Amino acid sequence: MHDxxxxxxxxxxxxxxxxxxxLDGYRRDLLTVLALCEKNAIHHxxxxxSRSLRGFIARLHAKGQASRSLARLLSAVRGLYHYLAREGLCRHDPASGLSPPKGERRLPRTLDADRAQQLLDGAVEDDFIARRDHAMLELFYSSGLRLSELVNLDLDGLDLAxxxxxxxxxxxxxxxLPIGSKAxxxxxxxxxxxxLSNPPDAALFVSQQGRRIxxxxxxxxxxxxxxxELGQHVHPHMLRHSFASHMLESSQDLRAVQELLGHADIATTQIYTHLDFQHLATVYDKAHPRAKRSTGNDE
Structure with missing residues (x-):
C-alpha cells in the first residue's frame, strides 16, 4: 500500500x-486512511x-474532524482510486457515493458599521506605507474585494473619475464595482x-521597492x-463579509449583493441573510416591549 x-x-x-x-494535503489525508487501514488489518x-471507509469517516468525525476536512479526505481517496484504476490495479472506488457528515455552518465574522468606521477613520500619517495601507482598507470595505482581487489589481482596472x-x-x-467617496x-x-517607488509594472499596490505587494x-x-485601531485581529475577508452584511442590511437586495460579491450561486450569498436576521433579532430583543427578558420575578 505504501508503494x-x-x-x-x-x-x-x-x-x-x-x-x-x-501535495502535502493529499499526503496527510491518504496517510490517515492508510493508518486506519493497517489498524483494521486491511493490507491492500x-x-x-465503502463500508469500511464510511466507518473511518464516522470515527474521524466523532473525534472532532471538521466536515470540510473530511470532504477533502474523500476527494483524496477518489483521486487515488482513479489513479489505481488507470494503472489496472483496482476496479472499484470505495469513496463513490460517500459524502462527509454535514457540519454546522459557521457564520462569517464581521465588524458592525461603527467598528468598521472606527477602523477606517483613524489618523493616517502622510507617508508611503500609511497611505497605501489606508487605501487598501478603504477599497476592501468599499467594494467587497477578495484578497486575490486586490493584490492582482492593476492601474488600468481603476477609473476614479x-x-x-x-x-x-x-x-x-x-x-x-463602485468605489465609495472615502475609498x-x-x-x-x-x-x-x-x-516614488518606480514600479516596474502596473500593479496598483506595491512595496517601497516597487514590487507588487x-x-x-x-x-x-x-x-x-x-x-x-480596534484592539482585535482583522483579516481581509472580514472586511468583505462586513461589506456584504452592511449592504444587505441597508438594501435588502440579495441579487445585487450577489453581483457585487461575484458569487456564482446565490446560495453562497444567502448566508448574509442569517447575519442580517441576527442583527434584527438583537434589535428586537432590546427594543420590543413584549420581548424583554424575564427577570425571574414574573411568576
Whole structure:
C-alpha cells in the first residue's frame, strides 16, 4: 500500500504538477486512511470497501474532524482510486457515493458599521506605507474585494473619475464595482506616493521597492491595523463579509449583493441573510416591549 501511495503522490507531483501545498494535503489525508487501514488489518487498497471507509469517516468525525476536512479526505481517496484504476490495479472506488457528515455552518465574522468606521477613520500619517495601507482598507470595505482581487489589481482596472474598479475574480470572471467617496479619496492620496517607488509594472499596490505587494503582506498589514485601531485581529475577508452584511442590511437586495460579491450561486450569498436576521433579532430583543427578558420575578 505504501508503494502504490508513493507512486500516486509522485504522479501528482511530476505529471499533474500540483502545488506543494496541495501535495502535502493529499499526503496527510491518504496517510490517515492508510493508518486506519493497517489498524483494521486491511493490507491492500483493493480490500478497502465503502463500508469500511464510511466507518473511518464516522470515527474521524466523532473525534472532532471538521466536515470540510473530511470532504477533502474523500476527494483524496477518489483521486487515488482513479489513479489505481488507470494503472489496472483496482476496479472499484470505495469513496463513490460517500459524502462527509454535514457540519454546522459557521457564520462569517464581521465588524458592525461603527467598528468598521472606527477602523477606517483613524489618523493616517502622510507617508508611503500609511497611505497605501489606508487605501487598501478603504477599497476592501468599499467594494467587497477578495484578497486575490486586490493584490492582482492593476492601474488600468481603476477609473476614479467614474468611481469604478474592474477586478478579475473566481473563474476568471471580470466584474465592475463602485468605489465609495472615502475609498476614492484614499486612492487619490496613495497614487502619487506609489510613483516614488518606480514600479516596474502596473500593479496598483506595491512595496517601497516597487514590487507588487503579496497576499501575506496584505494580511499582515490589515491585521496590524485591526490591533492598532480596534484592539482585535482583522483579516481581509472580514472586511468583505462586513461589506456584504452592511449592504444587505441597508438594501435588502440579495441579487445585487450577489453581483457585487461575484458569487456564482446565490446560495453562497444567502448566508448574509442569517447575519442580517441576527442583527434584527438583537434589535428586537432590546427594543420590543413584549420581548424583554424575564427577570425571574414574573411568576
Amino acid at each position: 502504490q501511495l508513493d507512486a500516486y503522490l509522485e504522479h501528482l507531483r511530476s505529471e499533474r504538477q500540483v502545488s506543494a501545498h496541495t 487498497w483493493i480490500d478497502l470497501d 467614474a468611481g469604478l474598479v474592474r477586478v478579475r475574480g473566481k473563474g476568471n470572471k471580470t466584474r465592475e 476614492r479619496e484614499a486612492l487619490q492620496q496613495w497614487l502619487p506616493l506609489r510613483q 503579496g497576499a501575506r503582506a496584505v494580511q499582515l498589514r490589515v491585521r496590524q491595523a485591526g490591533v492598532r
